[in-house]
Amino acid sequence: MTSKLYLFISLFLILFNCKKENIAIKKGEIRINETYIKYGTGNFKRPYIIESKDNSEIYNLKRLVDSGYNLPHGNYKLVYASFYKMHNEIEFTINNNKKTLDIYPDSLDYSQIKDTKCCLLIDELKPKETLYIYSNLSGCFSNFNKDVKITKRDSNYYINTNYYKNKKLNAKQLRLLREFEFEIYHLDLSDFFCTTTEKYLFLNSTSKAFISKSNSSCWYYGFGHFMQSLKE
Incomplete structure (x- = not known):
């Protein structure tokens, strides 16, 4: 009697496991498009991970590639780093x-x-x-300074460079200048490296207040973007 009961339980467990193995896990394909709002960067790839909100599973890029970008049905959260400190x-x-x-x-x-x-x-710049x-x-074979x-006069701003003398900034150029300074304050591409390093310094000649940043990613070009706008 005992042997028959043992045989029955064994057969039941085998059939149960087989049925469980035959249950297909439903999956869906995930595609991630990198879109650049301001700075086109070609094949630049910012790191990201996908976290499951239903369990503790985490998918990095390698795991996504290995899975053919297929994830089990469920709820997820994609976390990615921007150019900036966020x-x-x-x-x-x-x-x-x-x-x-x-x-x-x-x-x-x-x-x-x-x-x-x-x-x-x-x-914060005051008149005059x-x-x-x-x-x-600076890079392996180059070193350029710009x-x-x-200068602020009344409520207007004037720029002086090697190419422009007392050029009054229009609304768009002033906006891009403010955005450039704001970007420098937040810029964080420290996990990317190339052979070229660009250093930036904003300095108030009166108060000596300043911000500075180094960038060795070869991906950010806010300074060039602003300077290009001066041609308008």
Whole structure:
């Protein structure tokens, strides 16, 4: 009797396990598009991970590639780093065959610079004061220095460089200058390296207040973007 009961239990467990193994885990494909709002960067790839909100599973890029970008149905959170000192999160659900997400590595909330609590050096500039912007680019076979001088007169701003003498900044150029300083304050591409390093310094000639930053990623070119706008 005991042997028959043991045989029955064994057969039951075998059939149960077989049935369990035959249950297919439903999966859906995830596609992630990198879209650049301001700075086109070619094949630049910012790191990201996907965290399951239903369990403790974490998917990095290698694991996603190995899985063919297929995830079990469920709730997830994609976390990615931008150019700046922040991590962005996107919550999503996999419940069909394909899910597409757009991430914006160069996104930055420029609306913060309208807040009076966020004081840029260019905004603190008083009439007749000067803001110096120094840029140094050095590499294996090159070393370039660029100096820019911004002077405030009444409520207007004038720029002096090797090519421009007392050029009045229009609204768009002033906006791009403020965005450039704001980006430098937040810029963080320290996990990317190339053979070229660009250093930036904003200096108020009167108060000596300054911000500085080094960038060796070869991906950010805010200074060039602003200087290009001066041709308008």
